[in-house]
Amino acid sequence: MKARVYVMPKAGVLDPQGKAIGHALEGLGFTGVKEVRAGKVIELDLAETDPAKAKAAAEDMARRLLANTVIESFRVEIA
Amino acid sequence: MKAAIIVFPGTNRERDMRIALKRATGREPLMLFHREPLPAGLDLVVLAGGFSYGDYLRCGAMAAQSPIMREVKEFAARGGHILGVCNGFQILIEAGLLPGGLLRNASLRFLSMDCILRVERAGTAFTSRWQKGATFRAPMAHGDGNYFADEATLDRLEGEGLVAFRYVNEAGEATEAANRNGSARNIAGIFSPNLRICGLMPHPEDLVDELMGGTDGLPMFESLAESLVSA
Numbered sequence: 001m002k003a004r005v006y007v008m009p010k011a012g013v014l015d016p017q018g019k020a021i022g023h024a025l026e027g028l029g030f031t032g033v034k035e036v037r038a039g040k041v042i043e044l045d046l047a048e049t050d051p052a053k054a055k056a057a058a059e060d061m062a063r064r065l066l067a068n069t070v071i072e073s074f075r076v077e078i079a
Numbered sequence: 080m081k082a083a084i085i086v087f088p089g090t091n092r093e094r095d096m097r098i099a100l101k102r103a104t105g106r107e108p109l110m111l112f113h114r115e116p117l118p119a120g121l122d123l124v125v126l127a128g129g130f131s132y133g134d135y136l137r138c139g140a141m142a143a144q145s146p147i148m149r150e151v152k153e154f155a156a157r158g159g160h161i162l163g164v165c166n167g168f169q170i171l172i173e174a175g176l177l178p179g180g181l182l183r184n185a186s187l188r189f190l191s192m193d194c195i196l197r198v199e200r201a202g203t204a205f206t207s208r209w210q211k212g213a214t215f216r217a218p219m220a221h222g223d224g225n226y227f228a229d230e231a232t233l234d235r236l237e238g239e240g241l242v243a244f245r246y247v248n249e250a251g252e253a254t255e256a257a258n259r260n261g262s263a264r265n266i267a268g269i270f271s272p273n274l275r276i277c278g279l280m281p282h283p284e285d286l287v288d289e290l291m292g293g294t295d296g297l298p299m300f301e302s303l304a305e306s307l308v309s310a
Contacts (some may be wrong), residue, residue, distance in 0.1 A: 012183060013227060016225075071180035
């Protein structure tokens with residue numbers, strides 16, 4: 001079973017990377033991009049077959065390692 | 080003082096730290112590879128700078144999970160003294176031994192230059208050789224040193240006197256221009272509540288000899304040598 005962990009900088013936490021990407025898009029002529037936030041996606045291939053258990057396990061992994069919850073938020077999707 | 084420097088794959092400032100500790104204490108510190116056990120009877124554990132585990136996932140995140148860090152946490156729980164510089168500070172934060180987070184520098188640039196630090200709290204094992212408000216020069220070399228914590232945590236750090244060092248200008252003022260990496264409230268280094276763990280981004284160990292261009296960082300190591308006299 002596949003789990004996808006989306007890790008994003010928390011709302012209110014400065015995201016200089018997102019800001020730089022926004023400036024670059026502006027430079028390319030893309031107008032109207034109000035804000036860019038850059039995060040990461042981590043894909044896990046899990047042996048677990050129960051979706052609820054797989055999600056709970058991935059969330060535990062996110063809390064303990066994949067995200068730093070002081071500065072990042074996360075969301076888990078089971079595919 | 081019996082000190083050990085922990086060396087992870089990718090640590091690269093351990094020799095500078097060894098020079099600083101040797102100079103202040105007259106004794107060679109132990110260089111401990113991360114797979115070795117932490118010996119008994121240590122007065123100080125040092126986490127040096129570098130790019131442990133290639134900075135994968137987040138700076139310090141992988142090292143914080145390594146088995147030796149479990150022993151370092153036990154050492155901390157027993158009241159041991161720990162110094163973390165640069166990547167070492169990042170590891171202490173990722174291990175939960177110090178609060179907050181270290182974000183990418185606000186400028187997005189890797190900063191390799193000197194900064195000026197102001198001592199915010201004297202009288203600790205790390206700062207006893209300075210007066211409160213003293214300033215000193217320290218080299219810095221990091222891409223992710225932008226200290227972040229929520230307002231409540233920042234207020235608590237300030238209220239409990241746990242801010243160790245701040246980035247300041249030549250006049251000793253904590254201005255925005257002096258705060259090159261964008262850290263919250265110009266914070267360059269902090270203490271744990273028991274004042275026995277200190278983490279900071281700049282490198283005092285890189286200015287401990289006139290041959291290095293100055294001895295501005297030496298008081299930190301002399302403070303440790305004086306405070307942590309072992310039997």
